[in-house]
Amino acid sequence: MDLYAEEIISHYEHPHNKGKLDAENATFHEHNPLCGDEITIHLHIDNGRVDRISFEGNGCAISMGTASMLTDFIKGKTLEEVEKMGVSTVIDLLGIDPGPGRLKCATLSLKTLKEAIFVYEHKSVDSGTRNL
Numbered sequence: 232m233d234l235y236a237e238e239i240i241s242h243y244e245h246p247h248n249k250g251k252l253d254a255e256n257a258t259f260h261e262h263n264p265l266c267g268d269e270i271t272i273h274l275h276i277d278n279g280r281v282d283r284i285s286f287e288g289n290g291c292a293i294s295m296g297t298a299s300m301l302t303d304f305i306k307g308k309t310l311e312e313v314e315k316m317g318v319s320t321v322i323d324l325l326g327i328d329p330g331p332g333r334l335k336c337a338t339l340s341l342k343t344l345k346e347a348i349f350v351y352e353h354k355s356v357d358s359g360t361r362n363l
């Protein structure tokens with residue numbers, strides 16, 4: 232197994248930031264329509280930044296491993312920075328391109344996170360996010 236795949240599996244087996252969040256002020260639940268796997272992102276946003284973040288869910292190694300890595304990466308980011316993130320953010324984070332068959336697995340947590348932030352800001356979800 233290559234190093235990147237090992238890291239994803241390690242996050243899947245020992246996820247970071249998994250569970251509920253006290254005093255959350257943004258959340259969103261999403262699923263992958265191709266398989267039914269699901270995730271909920273919990274956020275505490277403070278002063279335009281992601282102060283704390285966690286996730287709950289059930290899914291494949293790529294979706295849950297990515298959620299663990301992404302939630303580590305997102306802490307402290309501004310809402311503006313998160314709104315600009317897309318597929319390339321996830322591929323850079325993973326260090327591999329999961330390929331078209333597994334791309335939805337890899338982007339599920341980012342899509343959910345961005346949807347939570349759009350709702351928090353009372354904005355409608357943009358098409359780039361909807362298509363993640």
Ligand code: FES
Nearest residue numbers: 266268291294336
């Ligand atoms: Fe369901 Fe990956 S197979 S999210």
